[in-house]
Amino acid sequence: MKKFFSKHKSLNLFILGLGILCFSCQDKTIGKKKDKQDQRPNIVLFLVDDMGWQDTSVPFWDKKTPFNERYHTPNMERLASQGMKFTQAYATPVCSPTRVSLMTGMNAARHRVTNWTLYKDALQPMETNHKELTFPRWNVNGISPDAGLDLAVHADALPELLKNAGYFTIHSGKAHFGARETAAADPRAIGFDVNIAGHAAGAPGSYYGEENFGNKDKNSPWGVPGLEKYHGEDIFLTEALTREAITAMDQALVEEKPFFLYMSHYAVHVPIMGDDRYLQKYLDTGLDSTEAKYATLVEGMDKSLGDIMDYLKEKKLEENTIILFMSDNGGLSVHARGGELHTHNKPLSSGKGSIHEGGIREPMIVKWPGVVKPNTTNDNYLIIEDFYPTILEMAQVEGYKTVQKIDGQNFVPLLTNNNPGQTKERPLFWHYPNEWGPSGPGIGAFSAIRLGDWKLLYYHLNESYELFNIKEDIGETTNQAQSNPEKVNELAQVLTAYLKEVDAQLPVHKSTGEMVAYPDGSRK
Structure with missing residues (x-):
């Protein structure tokens, strides 16, 4: 044997080398597969409730404003320095429509969860008691993982697709996806592995651990569930949710899966309750008590x-x-705030509940190391349903099929190219055949379109119009509907075509029994 190896030394070296090469190739192949798995990014979607475009020290305009000087958000500044700010990111004027669009990729006109949800099968009291309009039976039950639930939209939800692709999916905070006593009141029904404190209600009973986060009144729908370990403690809700989210991310690491964290804060929604860690410094600046707490x-x-x-x-x-980073609608300004109403988002007009810019334009930042150039700004517009296909693209989920038609457009190309003309030919649509309750600029049942620099608002009650050039008039101070009927007609035609395409619902005039006309004046 010794003689054989000696005689065939070169052959042996070749075989040995071939074996090493084969093992090396096999190892590299395994490594490539493992690397591909590891390279799928973790994704954190940080959604704030009712945060206005101006509720930050980060300016989302071409200049700083007094509101940017008021608020202290150093970590938003840090995130913006590492990522891209979007100056024209849109949501809907109230929470549930935004959240359902986010989870389904559908425009609100299509999914019909057009107002905020809470009780199963129930329209809101301000809708059933309206003196002049009869409102449609919209999808008051929210999202449903089952096709059989009445007054609900059946859809393949974003976290379900991510979970099926191998992501560990975490929900922390406000859910507001499905009405009480429906499956989607629990976020796990739509694909989250972990649910921290999410349920049917869209606001907390209390931000204070000492008040058990609103659970002392057992009959209230607003008590935040699942945080009993903090009951009676001196801890703010925002802090508790963050600690639990971090624990859940640790769990994802143990399971060796990429994670999707939907960090969905109840803040800054009412009740406006002060976080004592920061309160005194705002009082010292001269802010009234309410604004300091906010x-x-x-x-x-x-x-x-x-x-x-x-x-x-x-x-x-x-x-x-x-x-x-994103918010679900504009900052509250119509009630519950200190100071002058409808001014808390200036230079934008109005606030939450309104189709004016103050109700729908949001602070948005994207950080994607190696893809998004740090400290950049993007002036293209986009809308909340765009997050659905975009996050799936980011997660490298390919070839997916959904029961719903997706309206959202993937904005990954915008993350590498700030050409403000990229989206100018794309229409954005809003539709709210509902009643919110309070009154103010831009508040009421409406349909709306933005196309390029122009924005047309159509109010259902009086079948009237507002037309603004947003580029020239960001504060929507000059209604050009009377002076520019050609543009009104052009946009009304596009808006009507879309509403008819998605079979959008419209209210009925109680005085005549007739359905509200479409924006172009037609009734069929």
């Missing part, structure tokens, strides 16, 4: 963002984690 809600939310960013850095995950 500012603490904003800063506490910002600390949560910073804690999550710090966690990602500490765990060496930040280079492979995408963070998307």
Whole structure:
């Protein structure tokens, strides 16, 4: 044997080398597969409730404003320095329509969850008691994972697709996807592996752990569930949700899966309750008590963002984690605030509940290491349903099929190219055949379109119009509907065509029994 190996030394070396090469090739193949798995990014979607475009020290306009000087959001500043700001990111004027569009990729006119949800099968009291309009039976039950639930939209939800693709899916905070006593009141029904404190209600009973987050009144629908370990403690809700989200991310690491964290804060929604960690400094600036407390809600939310960013850095995950920051509607300004009503989002007009810019334009930032150039700004417009196909693209989910038709457009191309003309030919649509309750600029049942620099608002009650050039008149101070009927007609035609395409619902005039006309004046 020794003689054989000696005689065939060169052959042996060849065989040995071939074996090493084969093992090396096999190992590289395994490594490539493993690397591909590992390279799928973690995704954090950080959604704030009722946060206005101006509720931050980060300017989303071409200049800083007094509101940017008022608020203290250093972690938003940090995120913006590492990512891209979007100056014209849109949602809907109230929460449930936005959240359903986010989870389904559908426009509100199509999914018909056009107002905020709570009780099963029930329209809102302000709708049933309206003196002049009869409102349609919209999808008051929200999302449904089953096709058989009446007054609900059946859809393949975003977290379900991510979960099926191997992501560990985490929900922390406000859900507001399905009405009480329906499956989607629990976020796990639509694909989340973990649900932290999410249920049917869209606001907390209390932000204070000492008040059990609103659970002392057992008959109230507003008590935040699942945080009993913090009951009686001196802890703010925003902090508790963040701690639990971090624990859930640890669980994802144990399971060796990429994670999708939907960090959906109840802040800065009413009740406006002060976070004592920050309150005194705002009082010292001369703010009234209500506005000082509101500012603490904003800063506490910002600390949560910073804690999550710090966690990602500490765990060496930040280079492979995408963070998307967004709000679900404009900042509250019609009631419950200090100071003059309808002014808290200036230079934008109005606020939450309104189709004016103050009700729908949101602070948005995207950080994607290696893809998005740091400290950049993008002036293209986009809308909330665009997040659905975009996040699936980010997660490398391919070839998916959904029971619903997706209206959203993937905005990944915008993350590498800030050409403001990219979206100018795309129409954006809003539809709200409902009653919110309060009154103010842009509030009421409406349909609306933005196309390029122009925005047409059509109010159902009086079948009247407002027309604004948003580029020239960001505050919507000059209604050009009378002076520019050609543009009204042009946009009304496009808006009507879309509403008819998606079979959008419209109210009925009680005085005549006739359905509200479409924006182009037709009734069929």
